Amino acid sequence: MNYKVCTKCDTNLPATTEFFHVQKRGLYNLKSNCKKCTTKYNKSKWIIVPKKTEKTCSHCKETFPLTNEYFYTKTTKAGTVVKKGCPPINKDSVSFRSVCKKCNSKQTTIREKRKLMIKYIDNPFVRKTKYDYSKGLTSMERQRICRIKNKGYDPETYDVEWKKQWLEKTKANRKYDYPDGYDVVPKSLIQKAVSDHMTDAFIANRLGFKLEDVPVDVLELKRKQLKFYRDVKNKKN
Ligand SMILES: [Zn+2]
Numbered sequence: 001m002n003y004k005v006c007t008k009c010d011t012n013l014p015a016t017t018e019f020f021h022v023q024k025r026g027l028y029n030l031k032s033n034c035k036k037c038t039t040k041y042n043k044s045k046w047i048i049v050p051k052k053t054e055k056t057c058s059h060c061k062e063t064f065p066l067t068n069e070y071f072y073t074k075t076t077k078a079g080t081v082v083k084k085g086c087p088p089i090n091k092d093s094v095s096f097r098s099v100c101k102k103c104n105s106k107q108t109t110i111r112e113k114r115k116l117m118i119k120y121i122d123n124p125f126v127r128k129t130k131y132d133y134s135k136g137l138t139s140m141e142r143q144r145i146c147r148i149k150n151k152g153y154d155p156e157t158y159d160v161e162w163k164k165q166w167l168e169k170t171k172a173n174r175k176y177d178y179p180d181g182y183d184v185v186p187k188s189l190i191q192k193a194v195s196d197h198m199t200d201a202f203i204a205n206r207l208g209f210k211l212e213d214v215p216v217d218v219l220e221l222k223r224k225q226l227k228f229y230r231d232v233k234n235k236k237n
């Protein structure tokens with residue numbers, strides 16, 4: 001058997017692949033350093049990546065210690081392709097989930113509720129709703145339709161109908177008569193009506209006082225004066 005001395009640690013070792021790595025140009029086709037020394041050298045060249053001790057939840061963006069207390073783990077089965085274009089992994093691998101336990105639980109309940117909803121909607125034996133709703137409506141829209149139908153209206157024409165009724169009501173409540181054709185009476189017309197009717201508030205305003213500060217007889221006097229002015233003006237015209 002041939003022997004070879006390692007140039008690093010000066011040990012005399014059998015010149016076999018058990019103690020030396022293969023190198024074509026070396027003595028006996030082996031490296032000059034023994035396997036132990038090569039490993040030592042390689043290890044000294046490694047860059048040690050510090051293990052992560054914290055993790056930021058991808059949902060709430062809070063950072064927690066990377067432990068079982070804050071994160072659930074998941075197991076990826078052997079044979080799963082983790083990265084596109086890479087060969088499938090050959091061992092089951094356990095890793096922490098990307099969302100924290102709190103967010104994970106919330107998401108799970110939401111998912112379960114959704115599943116229940118689907119079951120509920122598709123099940124024909126479930127308690128019938130008061131009215132038939134078309135599919136794809138949100139609960140808010142359903143509530144609105146229910147409210148309208150409870151009042152005895154058709155949801156399709158409710159907006160128009162409601163506006164019509166509202167107009168009739170406001171028209172009936174108007175203090176003065178206005179020309180037709182106004183849904184909302186312009187301010188200028190209201191002012192003109194108030195001025196024509198010479199309300200107490202209008203006269204107090206003319207005097208430059210608050211209505212409650214003006215005695216009734218003063219109001220009357222001012223009204224008479226205004227009326228006189230207007231009559232004179234009308235005669236001139
Ligand atoms: Zn050696």
Ligand SMILES: [Zn+2]
Pocket residue numbers: 057058059060061062099100101102103104
């Ligand atoms: Zn979270």
